[in-house]
Amino acid sequence: MAASSSTPSSRISRFLARLLLFLLLLAAVDYGLGRVIDHFFRKTLYGENWSKENWLLSRPYDVVCFGSSRTFRHYIPAIMQDSLGLSVFNAGANGQYLYYAYALEQLVLERYTPQVIVLDLLPNYVTKAESAEEELGRMSSLAPYASHPVVAGLLTSGKFNEKLKLRSRLYRYNSRLLSLAANYFNQPGAMDNGFVYVGKSKFRPLHPFPDDLDENPAVVYDPERIKVLKKFIRSAQEREIQVVLSFSPTATPLSPKIEEILSFYERLAQETGAPFIKIVSAEHPRFYDQTLYSDLIHMNELGGRAFTPLFTAELKKVLSGRHPL
Amino acid sequence: MLFNTMSFGYFFILVAALFFVLPQRQRWLFLLLCNFCYYIFFKAEYLLLLLLAIGVSWWSALRMERHEEQGKRRAWLIFSLVINIGILLTFKYFNLFSRTIMDVSAAVGGSLQMPLLKWALPVGISFYTFSASSYVIDVYRRKLPAERHAGLYAAYVSFFPNIVSGPIERAPHLLPQFHAAREFDGARAASGLRLMLWGFFKKLVVADRLAIYVNAVFGNPDVHSGATSLMASLFFTFQIYCDFSGYTDIAIGVARILGFDLKKNFNRPYFSRSITEFWRRWHISLSSWFRDYLYIPLGGNRVSVPRAYLNLFIVFFVSGMWHGASWTFLIWGGLHGLYAVSSKFSQPWRDRTATRLHIPAGVRRAFALLVTFMLVNFAWIYFRAADLATANRMVAKIFSADYSRLFIPAPDQFVYSLAAITMLLAVELFQERRSLTAWLDARPLPLRWALYVSVLVIILLMGIFNGSQFIYAQF
Numbered sequence: 144m145a146a147s148s149s150t151p152s153s154r155i156s157r158f159l160a161r162l163l164l165f166l167l168l169l170a171a172v173d174y175g176l177g178r179v180i181d182h183f184f185r186k187t188l189y190g191e192n193w194s195k196e197n198w199l200l201s202r203p204y205d206v207v208c209f210g211s212s213r214t215f216r217h218y219i220p221a222i223m224q225d226s227l228g229l230s231v232f233n234a235g236a237n238g239q240y241l242y243y244a245y246a247l248e249q250l251v252l253e254r255y256t257p258q259v260i261v262l263d264l265l266p267n268y269v270t271k272a273e274s275a276e277e278e279l280g281r282m283s284s285l286a287p288y289a290s291h292p293v294v295a296g297l298l299t300s301g302k303f304n305e306k307l308k309l310r311s312r313l314y315r316y317n318s319r320l321l322s323l324a325a326n327y328f329n330q331p332g333a334m335d336n337g338f339v340y341v342g343k344s345k346f347r348p349l350h351p352f353p354d355d356l357d358e359n360p361a362v363v364y365d366p367e368r369i370k371v372l373k374k375f376i377r378s379a380q381e382r383e384i385q386v387v388l389s390f391s392p393t394a395t396p397l398s399p400k401i402e403e404i405l406s407f408y409e410r411l412a413q414e415t416g417a418p419f420i421k422i423v424s425a426e427h428p429r430f431y432d433q434t435l436y437s438d439l440i441h442m443n444e445l446g447g448r449a450f451t452p453l454f455t456a457e458l459k460k461v462l463s464g465r466h467p468l
Numbered sequence: 469m470l471f472n473t474m475s476f477g478y479f480f481i482l483v484a485a486l487f488f489v490l491p492q493r494q495r496w497l498f499l500l501l502c503n504f505c506y507y508i509f510f511k512a513e514y515l516l517l518l519l520l521a522i523g524v525s526w527w528s529a530l531r532m533e534r535h536e537e538q539g540k541r542r543a544w545l546i547f548s549l550v551i552n553i554g555i556l557l558t559f560k561y562f563n564l565f566s567r568t569i570m571d572v573s574a575a576v577g578g579s580l581q582m583p584l585l586k587w588a589l590p591v592g593i594s595f596y597t598f599s600a601s602s603y604v605i606d607v608y609r610r611k612l613p614a615e616r617h618a619g620l621y622a623a624y625v626s627f628f629p630n631i632v633s634g635p636i637e638r639a640p641h642l643l644p645q646f647h648a649a650r651e652f653d654g655a656r657a658a659s660g661l662r663l664m665l666w667g668f669f670k671k672l673v674v675a676d677r678l679a680i681y682v683n684a685v686f687g688n689p690d691v692h693s694g695a696t697s698l699m700a701s702l703f704f705t706f707q708i709y710c711d712f713s714g715y716t717d718i719a720i721g722v723a724r725i726l727g728f729d730l731k732k733n734f735n736r737p738y739f740s741r742s743i744t745e746f747w748r749r750w751h752i753s754l755s756s757w758f759r760d761y762l763y764i765p766l767g768g769n770r771v772s773v774p775r776a777y778l779n780l781f782i783v784f785f786v787s788g789m790w791h792g793a794s795w796t797f798l799i800w801g802g803l804h805g806l807y808a809v810s811s812k813f814s815q816p817w818r819d820r821t822a823t824r825l826h827i828p829a830g831v832r833r834a835f836a837l838l839v840t841f842m843l844v845n846f847a848w849i850y851f852r853a854a855d856l857a858t859a860n861r862m863v864a865k866i867f868s869a870d871y872s873r874l875f876i877p878a879p880d881q882f883v884y885s886l887a888a889i890t891m892l893l894a895v896e897l898f899q900e901r902r903s904l905t906a907w908l909d910a911r912p913l914p915l916r917w918a919l920y921v922s923v924l925v926i927i928l929l930m931g932i933f934n935g936s937q938f939i940y941a942q943f
Contacts, residue, residue, distance in 0.1 A: 151652050155488060158654040165917060172921050173928070280934075304474040313928040320929055321880035 177312020180323070184287055184316065189329040194284060194322055195234070195337050196247060203255035204336070205229035206458075209244040209375075210263035212237040216441050217263065217391045220336035222451040227459065229258065233337035241268040241368055242275070242297050243282050245375045249293040250285075252378060259385045259462070265352065266404040268372055269411075271365045272353035276300070286315040343445050344437040346394065351439050355398050362403050369411075376415045386417040387461055391450055392430035394439050397423065420457045422450065469509040470632070471718045472671055473935045479506065483628075484725055488652045496646055499623050499726075506628035507591070514590035517555060522622045524551045525600035529607040529614040545608040549601055556597045559589050564793035592631040594790060594943045598757055600625050603639040605761055612640050620646045629722040633715050633940040635733040635753035642728070650727035659905070660724030662920070666895075667717030669923055671938070672931030674888040675711035678703040679936065681885060684877065686852055689861045696875040697865035704852045705845045706889050708939055709738065712751070715938045736896045738844070741836035743807040746844060754790070758783050777812065781805035791943055796850045796859055803847040884930055891926070 149157075188198045199207065206229050208218040214235025223231040234247055244262060251257065267273055279297055288294045289309045299305035308314050316323065333340055354362070379386045390405060397405070405421065412419035424430040435446030442450060469475045483502045490498050507515055528548035532541045566582035573580035603625075606612040615621040624643045630636075685692050685700035692700070713734040720730045733753050740746035747755045766779040781802075788801015822832050846863075853859030876882045898904060908916055 151488065154654050155652050158652070158657055161654075161658075165920070168917060169921055169924055172925065176925065307474070308933065311928055313925060314933075317929060317931065317933070318881065318884065321883055325880070 173311050173313050177315070180316050180320070181287065181312065183327060184323055187323055187326045187329075189331050189334065190322070190326040191334065191339060194319075194326055195236075196250065196285065196288070198337065199232050199234050199247070200250055200254050203230075204232040204257055206231040206259040206261065207248075207251060207257045208233050208235060208261040208263065209248060210235045210261075211240055211244075211265050212441060213265065213391055214261075214263040215338070216341070216437075216443070217447050217450050218261070218338065218454070219447050219451040220338050222448070223455045223458075224336075226452065226455045227462075231336060233335075235263065235337070238281050240265060240273075240278050241371055241375070242278055243285070245371050246282065246285050246288075246291075246294045246297050248375055248379065250288055250291060252382060253291065256382050257384055259387060259458070260379045261387045261389055261458070262375065263389050263391055264408055266401050267353045269364055269369050269407065270354055270357075270404065271363045271368075272357050275365070275367065283317070284319070286317070287319075289315055338447075341437070341444050343434070344443045346433040346436045346443075347438050349438045350441065352401060354400055354404065360400065362400055362407075364407070372411070373415065376417050380416070385462065386415075387420060387458060388412050388417050389420040389454065390423065391454070392422055392424040392427060392442070392446075394424070394431065394433055394436040396425060418461045420454060420461070422453060422457070427453070469506060470935065470938060470941065471715060471722075472668070472938075475509075480722060487650075487726055492649050495650065496620055496623050499646075500619055500626070503623060503626040503628045503631070507626060507631065510591040510632075511588070514593075517590050517593070518596060518626055519622075521552050521555065521596060521600050522618075522625045524548050525604050525625070526615065526618055526621045529604050530616070532604070532607055533614040541608055545604055548604045552597050552601055552604075556593055559585070559587070559593060561793045589942065591941065592633070595634045595636055596625050596631055598636045598754075599638070602636075602757060602761060603643075606639060615639070615643060627723070627728070629719040629726075629728075630730055633712065633719070633938055633943070634751075635716060635719070635731045636757055637730060637753070638757075641731060645728050653727065656727065657725045660721040662905075662908070663717050663721035663724065665721075665920060665923055667714045667719075667721060668931075669927055670710035670714030670717065670892065672927055672933065674892050675707045675714055676932035676934065676936050677881075677885050677888050677930065678707040678710075680881065680932070681877075682707055682852070685875065686854070686858065686862065689858055689865060692865065692875055693870045693873050694865045694868045695871040695873065697862045699874060701845055701849050701852075701862065701866065703885065703889075705738070705841075705848050706892065708848060708851070709734075710892065711939045715940060736900060738841055739837065739896065739900050740840050740844075741833055742840055743804065743811050743843065746840055747804075747808070754787065758787055762786060777809045780808050780812070784808060791851075795856045796853055799856070799859070800847050800851040803843075803850065807843050807847075888930065 185197065187194075188201055189195070190198065206223065206227065208214050208220075208231070212235065215233060215237060216235070218231075218233050218235065220231040220233050223229075234244075234251075236243060248260065279300060282298060285294050286298060286309065289298060295306070295309060299309060376386050376388075388408060388411075390408070405423075409419055409421070411417075422430075430446075430449070435442050435449055437443045469479060479502075483499075487495060487498060487502075504515060507518060525548050528544045532544040535541050535544070562585050566584050569582050570580055603612070603615075603621075607614050615624075621643070623646050624637070624639065627637070627642070682700050682704045685696055686704070689697060716733040720732070723730045731753055733751060735749040735752065737746050737750035740749055763779055763783045766782060767775060768779060769776040771779070782805075784805030785798065785801045787804070788797045788799070791797040791800070827835075849862050849866075850856075850859045853862060895904065898907075908919070911919075
């Protein structure tokens, strides 16, 4: 009755005042609860794959290998550490490409300075085989680090609406609460500095490079991605970190398209002064053995055990200045 | 500019703010412009079709009213229905028609080529066509005077909260609301916001979460087991309910804030104990439309028993057709028709058997609820599948003996899905017993706000914010 006797403007004012109060309460809960989750998240170290960032950032590693699922499966830290006498972390992640590697590298560089950064290259790091939007859309695991400007820039692509969403501390943990809770009690166990021993999985002729799936026979380079790749290299080099580019073997011969992109990477390595360790099956035919692979481009544990010593030997040459640029 | 986008949020805040600031006499015009702006965001060209539907139905009703002679009135009715429903049929069925003729031609050794339309279905055409058509029919039946104010009529047909996916509003209910003066009411606005909040929970936390699993399985049925196929079909049953009723809740909430009442479209349908009851609780605005404008004109149940069964089957079959030109929708509608007919047919026998076997009423009710749910769930497989072959493969998988493995791509995401369904069912079960609105209104403000904040926290932590389309927006 009171509402009907008041004037419309006073009713609107009263409603807006209440709404404002409610929004303030929501903001306070979002901030408070977000900080609590944040606290537990920072203590969560031993996640797998996409949730191992804290592990990488929690203490300094001498050598960090960045990249995609190929990095995740091909570079065995224990073997590298034994040979190099340096601590090694495998920061490769399934389904993640250059943008993720760049964001993660920036987070590492904010915290410590490794001696060596390895980037295992995929052909689509510099092409338009996949839209940037799709690639960036898979990077939500980095949302808790959204206070870093590079991470925020990549996650939001500069869009106002996305920036607004990331203002919410709770939203940064969207769909992650359960894995966070599970990881909180995790121990490294069978994991080896980011690497997971998957055993001798059987070969299936699946998962070619995204560029080989693209029907367009010509390589369409992405200037934006090339710029990010150069930034990845330069921001490490500026801190006097040895950046090493690499390419690991595949189960079948490379297509002309992939060969062309590898030539581009060779030119880029020359231009930036980053050594390029290219280990392709054509030059090392034992890597055509399909028992080393779980699919066309991913090696299994046997493959990783065959590849890592070869790569580490080449890396040693780089570190001793004997590797040709 | 769907409800689950930020753009809609900005649009609605602006509309609601200006609507109540403007003088009463200018509000209808403002609302009409907002309706058109909202529609243009989807595809500007299709505004012409909407204007045509509005113009034809408004003009026909006026002309109809000027004539006392039944023949002339009927001529105007037919003119309006042919234009409006003709456009709908053209967009929905022309390609199916063309392809069928080409297939038949190929089957008899010919090579007849037919043109195919490459246009997307205009947004909300199935909904606004039904609103406009019901208005003309009501005027024809003299249940309603023709609206003289073209602007108010246009505002009713194109009302932005319900134009995309309903509820299908009838003129006697909504049109007078455009004539009435609207004053801001804080309690109404709060209840509208509450409904919107629940709608967003259903869409973002339940529907879009379940869609991830459903899409993965329905997109590749051959590689999945029977257990996985059954799980995907159950998930879709909840997905479509939350997607559609979530949209409806938001639409009703938006309209309520502006001072308009839209009709209830869902009433916890999965608690139904028969298919007839399910259709009294599911997409109520469409089922009541078909009841009033198709079932009853066909004779309803005031005809011979076989004819009444046929009428019932026709209504469900047409309901399937309304959804689109695909065999899967026709089978979905046909299945519901068969369910309804066989339910009516077997009712006396079932009652006798239950009495003879002394089955307790509670057990009988629970069994009826379970059977109804499973029948509805089975029909949804055809509704969801991309084509008939996919639907049949899913069904074959479900009835196979392959229940050894369940596809769980990410255990935590699977747990979120189950948790979302559990929360939904808990709230719906509460609502089955008592009114949640009344219960909430009787609580002190701090408790109410704590509950609203909790729902928002769940949405932020568990919602899927990819701005995915509402399923019924494609119809």
